[in-house]
Every structure is written in C-alpha cells, then in structure tokens.
Amino acid sequence: MMFLSLCFISFFGLMFLFILCFISSLYFIMNNLVYFIEWELVMLNSSSIVMTILLDWMSLLFMSFVMLISSLVILYSEDYMKGDLTLNRFIFLVLMFVLSMVFLIISPNLISILLGWDGLGLISYCLVIYYQNNKSYNAGMLTALSNRIGDVTLLMAIVWMMNFGSWNYIFYMDCMFHSNEMNFISFMIVVAGMTKSAQIPFSAWLPAAMAAPTPVSALVHSSTLVTAGVYLLIRFNKVFPNWLMMFLLLISVLTMFMSGLGANFEYDLKKIIALSTLSQLGLMMSILSMGFADLAFFHLLTHALFKALLFMCAGMVIHNVMNFQDIRFMGNLSIFMPLTSTCFMVSNFALCGMPFLAGFYSKDMILEMISLSNLNMFMYMMYFFSTGLTVCYSFRLFYYVLWGDFNLIPMFKLNEESWMIIYGMMGLMIFAIFGGSMLNWMIFITPYFICLSMLMKMMPIIVSLMGFWLGTILFKYNLNYYFMMFKYYKMMIFMGSMWFMPLIFTKGMNHMPLNMSYIMLKMFDLGWSEYFGAQNMYYMLMMLSGMNQWFQTNDLKSYLVIFFIIIMMTVLFMV
Known part of the structure; x- marks a missing residue:
C-alpha cells in the first residue's frame, strides 16, 4: 500500500507540474519573456555561492514534457513492476532521474549543469543494473564509463571558462564568439553531447542500456538521458x-x-x-x-x-x-x-x-x-x-x-x-x-x-x-536467407553489429589493460619479488613479534631459568 500511495502521489504531483510548466511556457511564448533568477545559497567573507536559474519558453516547454512522460511512466510502472520487492526504490530512482534532468534544463551555468549531468549518469547506472545479473552489470559499466568521457570534457570546459571570469556561459555567447577559448569550450561541449547522445564512436552503450526495466527505457530514450546532449548543444549552438x-x-x-x-x-x-x-x-x-x-x-x-x-x-x-x-x-x-x-x-x-x-x-x-x-x-x-x-x-x-x-x-x-x-x-x-x-x-x-x-x-x-x-x-521472405545464399553473411554481420562498435569499444579497449594487469599480478603479486619482498618482511616481523610475545606472556619460571643461564654464562666468562 505504501508503494501505491508513493506511485499515485508521484503521478499526480508530476501531472500538476506538467500543467503548471506547460501553461507557463505558453505565457512566456506569447509575451516573449525570459526570467534569469539568481538564488544566493551561501555568503561567507564576501564570497557567495549562487544558484542561477534560466526560465524561458524552451526550458519550461521541455520541462513540461519531461514531467508528462515521467508521470505516465510511473503510472505504467505501478502495474508493470507490481511483482518487484523493491518498488519504492525504483520510484525514488525515477524521481531523482527526473530531478537531475530538471537541473540540467534550467541551468545557464556549467557548474549546475554538471550537477544534473552527473546525476543523470549516476542514476542511469543504478537503473541499468536494477535487475542484478552479469548482463546488467556489464551494460551498466559500459554506460557509466562511456558517459564518463563526456563528464571529463565538461569538466575541462568548466576549467577553461575560468578565462572568462564566470561559469554562466549565456553571458559570453555574443561577445566571445570568435575567441580561441570559446572554440575550445565549444569542442569540449560537442564531445560531451556526443557521448550523452551516443553518436559515433560512443554508440555502443545505447543498445546495451536496454538491460534496464522497460519503464526506464521509455523515460531514458524519450526525454531524459539521451536528449540531454542534444539539449546542451541547442543551448550552445550560437558559438559553434x-x-x-x-x-x-x-x-x-x-x-x-x-x-x-x-x-x-x-x-x-x-x-x-x-x-x-x-x-x-x-x-x-x-x-x-x-x-x-x-x-x-x-x-x-x-x-x-x-x-x-x-x-x-x-x-x-x-x-x-x-x-x-x-x-x-x-x-x-x-x-x-x-x-x-x-x-x-x-x-x-x-x-x-x-x-x-x-x-x-x-x-x-x-x-x-x-x-x-x-x-x-x-x-x-x-x-x-x-x-x-x-x-x-x-x-x-x-x-x-x-x-x-x-x-x-x-x-x-x-x-x-x-x-x-x-x-x-x-x-x-x-x-x-x-x-x-x-x-x-x-x-x-x-x-x-x-x-x-x-x-x-x-x-x-x-x-x-x-x-x-x-x-x-x-x-x-527473410532477408538473412538471401544474404547467406549469396555469401554476403560477413557484410550482414558487419551491418547488424553496429559496425563492430560494441566489440571495438568494449573488448578492444579493455583487452590490453586487463592483459597487462594479469602479467603484473603474475610477476609481482604472485612471483618471487612478493616472496622475498613484502611477504618475507611480513613473516620476519611476525616471527619477531611472536618471540616477543612469548617472552611477555610466559610465567616466572621462564624468567628465572633465563636469569640462571645468564649468571652461569657470566661466571664462565669471568673464569
């Protein structure tokens, strides 16, 4: 019953937000309005942390569509996943996913965009591995690591924006159009958009992410994860x-x-x-x-x-x-x-x-x-x-x-x-x-x-x-039969496997590092250097500490015997 209440509360809440955002977008379109809101979070010693929010017809309209689709997906999930034992967790993950997308949509600032961007990447990993098996784990790792490339390029763009004195990219669209710094930032943003929207050569993760539950796929492939890259490039399109x-x-x-x-x-x-x-x-x-x-x-x-x-x-x-x-x-x-x-x-x-x-x-x-x-x-x-x-x-x-x-x-x-x-x-x-x-x-x-x-x-x-x-x-009449009949099956395999991209960018990328790590394990951790090095020192210290412990925990007779032996040896040496 708790899940039912959570599901319906989420559905009605998101539907209310959809109506609110959609009506607001109509109002903004008709009156040609743009609201730029700055919310000061922390002020300490003349240093302030400010959250900036951009509200225009585009952000409000896109947000309304995200709310509409996510509300109907949650309603759909209530029955689709009714046999699942962790449905509350699933609904919370979907709501966090939507919240991350909203952060990305309303942000004219690269730092707050990174908050939504990384939120999408992290929660998409949690949703892809929701069904816990080897296929889901592999797909989740491929998704997370492919998107991590875009996260790194976004971080590089953030660092390069320091040349302008602010991370609000919207201020520099017109005045810094031809500068070399903006060209570099544009390239980094394009690479980030290509990874999130799975363009060549980062396309392998998108079909692999189908290991997630179907309601997640409906949300991810329509209005959230894969569209984040396109939306970011739409915002940046003036400076390319x-x-x-x-x-x-x-x-x-x-x-x-x-x-x-x-x-x-x-x-x-x-x-x-x-x-x-x-x-x-x-x-x-x-x-x-x-x-x-x-x-x-x-x-x-x-x-x-x-x-x-x-x-x-x-x-x-x-x-x-x-x-x-x-x-x-x-x-x-x-x-x-x-x-x-x-x-x-x-x-x-x-x-x-x-x-x-x-x-x-x-x-x-x-x-x-x-x-x-x-x-x-x-x-x-x-x-x-x-x-x-x-x-x-x-x-x-x-x-x-x-x-x-x-x-x-x-x-x-x-x-x-x-x-x-x-x-x-x-x-x-x-x-x-x-x-x-x-x-x-x-x-x-x-x-x-x-x-x-x-x-x-x-x-x-x-x-x-x-x-x-x-x-x-x-x-x-089965196209594959014709390909096999005319001996074009190699071409069929090539075209049907996304031009070998999943193979190249999974096994092709990790084969050499894994092989090198195996050789290092065999040579160092399981070899003679370990036996004579760290393990040998460990055994020597253990032996010495054991002897010390024997001396410290034995009874008085042992000490008297040792004392008697020392006296006898002293007398013998003196003679």
Missing part, C-alpha cells in the same frame, strides 16, 4: 565555429545511417527501438549542426512523445509473451492485443512520419529544409536513405510482431486487463497524434517558407514508399 558544425554533421549523419542499417538486422525488440532512438538522435544532431536549432528542439519534443509510447507498447508485448524479447517468437498480436497493437501502430507511424501524426510535422520540415539547404549530394542521399531505412525497420517490426504467424508455445494467454498500463499508453497516444500540430503552432509563430521543385517535394514520400516496400516484401 563552422569547422565544428561540419564535423558534427558528418558524425551525426553516419550515426543515423549506421543505426538505421543495424535495426534492420536486429531481432531483439527493445534493441530495435533503441537503434531507432539512435537514428532519431542522429537526425536531431545533424539538423542542429546545420544551424536549425529550433527544428532540432521541435523534433526532440515530438520524438519524446511517440518513443515513450513505443517502449510502453513493447513492454506490454514482452510481458504477455512470457518475457521473450526476440521478435521471431511474436506474431499476429493485432488479433490478441488490439488496444496495444493500435498504440504500437500509432507510435510506429509517427516514427515513420505518417502525415498528421506527431513525427510528420518535425521530420517533414527537417527533410524539406535539407532539400532547401546547400548540402552536397553525399549528405543529401544519406539523409533520405536513412529515412527510408526508418520506414523499412518499422514495417519489418509490424510484420514480425503484428501481422506474421504466432510462434510462441501452443498454450498461451494474452490479455490487456491492466487499466493503469492502458491509461498510461492511451494518454501518450493522444499526444502522439495531436502533439505535433500543437507544437508546430506554438514554436513556429512565423512559419518557414519552403519553395522546392515537385521532385524534391515528393522525395520524403518516395523514400518512405521504398522503405515500406523493402520492409514488407523483402523481409517477408
């Missing part, structure tokens, strides 16, 4: 030099292509959705690096809505098919679980950019702005090919999960009886349908004017139809 923007564009487009390709060869349901998150993060980063920060923020918000819903549906499916995550065990669930299948299809269509769903407004505008921009042919083709791959793996997922033959055991029971899970999914489904148009009216008060030729205007539809054809026709 051109060479850094080009570097980020190349990396993010390759990430988008790599993850879209990998998702088409993956069979783990949660990992497919994780790779789709990685693809969308690459899309946000790439459009941000082209100078359209408002479009990146728009897609970040719409993506948060349908991706949280997608993970909720995946969790419901996994629960019902006896905790199998392999999509080859599923199939024909549209008959057995119609409500979950409806939510699943809405979220997947929003991911594909189906007209008038949430993802359509942001993805279509991004692709049209790319067509309007001065990009080379390689980048242009990579963008649209990656979009086609998104539709491809989405319809592959439809085929395996909703349409194909049911491949579980003959005796099965599938149900949708949990009202809390249903309410959580239905609440997000409404936002996944109407959220895109609502945000479009809110954010873009002055609309973009995009003038394109007929062919370029039709390119998003053409590549989506090509992806639909590839996802339904080709995967119906």
Whole structure:
C-alpha cells in the first residue's frame, strides 16, 4: 500500500507540474519573456555561492514534457513492476532521474549543469543494473564509463571558462564568439553531447542500456538521458565555429545511417527501438549542426512523445509473451492485443512520419529544409536513405510482431486487463497524434517558407514508399536467407553489429589493460619479488613479534631459568 500511495502521489504531483510548466511556457511564448533568477545559497567573507536559474519558453516547454512522460511512466510502472520487492526504490530512482534532468534544463551555468549531468549518469547506472545479473552489470559499466568521457570534457570546459571570469556561459555567447577559448569550450561541449547522445564512436552503450526495466527505457530514450546532449548543444549552438558544425554533421549523419542499417538486422525488440532512438538522435544532431536549432528542439519534443509510447507498447508485448524479447517468437498480436497493437501502430507511424501524426510535422520540415539547404549530394542521399531505412525497420517490426504467424508455445494467454498500463499508453497516444500540430503552432509563430521543385517535394514520400516496400516484401521472405545464399553473411554481420562498435569499444579497449594487469599480478603479486619482498618482511616481523610475545606472556619460571643461564654464562666468562 505504501508503494501505491508513493506511485499515485508521484503521478499526480508530476501531472500538476506538467500543467503548471506547460501553461507557463505558453505565457512566456506569447509575451516573449525570459526570467534569469539568481538564488544566493551561501555568503561567507564576501564570497557567495549562487544558484542561477534560466526560465524561458524552451526550458519550461521541455520541462513540461519531461514531467508528462515521467508521470505516465510511473503510472505504467505501478502495474508493470507490481511483482518487484523493491518498488519504492525504483520510484525514488525515477524521481531523482527526473530531478537531475530538471537541473540540467534550467541551468545557464556549467557548474549546475554538471550537477544534473552527473546525476543523470549516476542514476542511469543504478537503473541499468536494477535487475542484478552479469548482463546488467556489464551494460551498466559500459554506460557509466562511456558517459564518463563526456563528464571529463565538461569538466575541462568548466576549467577553461575560468578565462572568462564566470561559469554562466549565456553571458559570453555574443561577445566571445570568435575567441580561441570559446572554440575550445565549444569542442569540449560537442564531445560531451556526443557521448550523452551516443553518436559515433560512443554508440555502443545505447543498445546495451536496454538491460534496464522497460519503464526506464521509455523515460531514458524519450526525454531524459539521451536528449540531454542534444539539449546542451541547442543551448550552445550560437558559438559553434563552422569547422565544428561540419564535423558534427558528418558524425551525426553516419550515426543515423549506421543505426538505421543495424535495426534492420536486429531481432531483439527493445534493441530495435533503441537503434531507432539512435537514428532519431542522429537526425536531431545533424539538423542542429546545420544551424536549425529550433527544428532540432521541435523534433526532440515530438520524438519524446511517440518513443515513450513505443517502449510502453513493447513492454506490454514482452510481458504477455512470457518475457521473450526476440521478435521471431511474436506474431499476429493485432488479433490478441488490439488496444496495444493500435498504440504500437500509432507510435510506429509517427516514427515513420505518417502525415498528421506527431513525427510528420518535425521530420517533414527537417527533410524539406535539407532539400532547401546547400548540402552536397553525399549528405543529401544519406539523409533520405536513412529515412527510408526508418520506414523499412518499422514495417519489418509490424510484420514480425503484428501481422506474421504466432510462434510462441501452443498454450498461451494474452490479455490487456491492466487499466493503469492502458491509461498510461492511451494518454501518450493522444499526444502522439495531436502533439505535433500543437507544437508546430506554438514554436513556429512565423512559419518557414519552403519553395522546392515537385521532385524534391515528393522525395520524403518516395523514400518512405521504398522503405515500406523493402520492409514488407523483402523481409517477408527473410532477408538473412538471401544474404547467406549469396555469401554476403560477413557484410550482414558487419551491418547488424553496429559496425563492430560494441566489440571495438568494449573488448578492444579493455583487452590490453586487463592483459597487462594479469602479467603484473603474475610477476609481482604472485612471483618471487612478493616472496622475498613484502611477504618475507611480513613473516620476519611476525616471527619477531611472536618471540616477543612469548617472552611477555610466559610465567616466572621462564624468567628465572633465563636469569640462571645468564649468571652461569657470566661466571664462565669471568673464569
């Protein structure tokens, strides 16, 4: 009962905060307001510690979406994890996770950003290892150490900000734009954003983090951990030099292509959705690096809505098919679980950019702005090919999960009886349908004017139809069979394993240090140097202390005998 009360208190509290932040963001947008609040925490000998808070339409709107998704995820978790013995701890971890994200969102100061940044890293580690087994521990360590690289670069940026006399980066956006110090800080911030948002070469931790419970995945992959890097770069986007923007564009487009390709060869349901998150993060980063920060923020918000819903549906499916995550065990669930299948299809269509769903407004505008921009042919083709791959793996997922033959055991029971899970999914489904148009009216008060030729205007539809054809026709006859038949299985392994990134950045990085530590253990700790060195000194001291103790704890007879021997020896020597 305590957990129920904690869960519902958290749900209603976060929902109240969502309404408050959302109404405030509307007010800030309409009146073009920015509030910069300084709260003096400690004042000692003319030295003060000040907490600064930046409230504008962007921070309030993003905060409202974090509150909305986390409240519905907590409601969903109440039933999803009802058999867990440590549910209170889980809810507290989720609330601390949300609090860390709020710190990051409202901070115009690198020190207070680090508070939220490190809070996200630490609590994400605790959530990834929540199910205590070897796979979770390995995934948690990979997540924590990959994100630690970004923490170090953020610390270096903080140190370098001392050149300006303050850590409030927002003061120096315009006046220090071309300075070498700001260029260095910008590079450090970009590396930090790349690690948190899992861009190449830091992509290996994102699918590994699927060891966490599904409600955590819904929260992490929609509005908290992985979007922290994108949000930080949106805040810093005014000071990035051109060479850094080009570097980020190349990396993010390759990430988008790599993850879209990998998702088409993956069979783990949660990992497919994780790779789709990685693809969308690459899309946000790439459009941000082209100078359209408002479009990146728009897609970040719409993506948060349908991706949280997608993970909720995946969790419901996994629960019902006896905790199998392999999509080859599923199939024909549209008959057995119609409500979950409806939510699943809405979220997947929003991911594909189906007209008038949430993802359509942001993805279509991004692709049209790319067509309007001065990009080379390689980048242009990579963008649209990656979009086609998104539709491809989405319809592959439809085929395996909703349409194909049911491949579980003959005796099965599938149900949708949990009202809390249903309410959580239905609440997000409404936002996944109407959220895109609502945000479009809110954010873009002055609309973009995009003038394109007929062919370029039709390119998003053409590549989506090509992806639909590839996802339904080709995967119906098992693409892997064709790869094996034509002896392209090595290419299939390469594309399906994220270009060997998990292997390179786990075993490849730790093989040499572990081997060296084994040699040192064998040579020093277990070798002759230990026997004649530290251990020998230890044994000698133990022997001497034992003799001393024998003298000190023996009775009077021993001392009299020794005294008699000393007298006899003295007499003999004197004679």
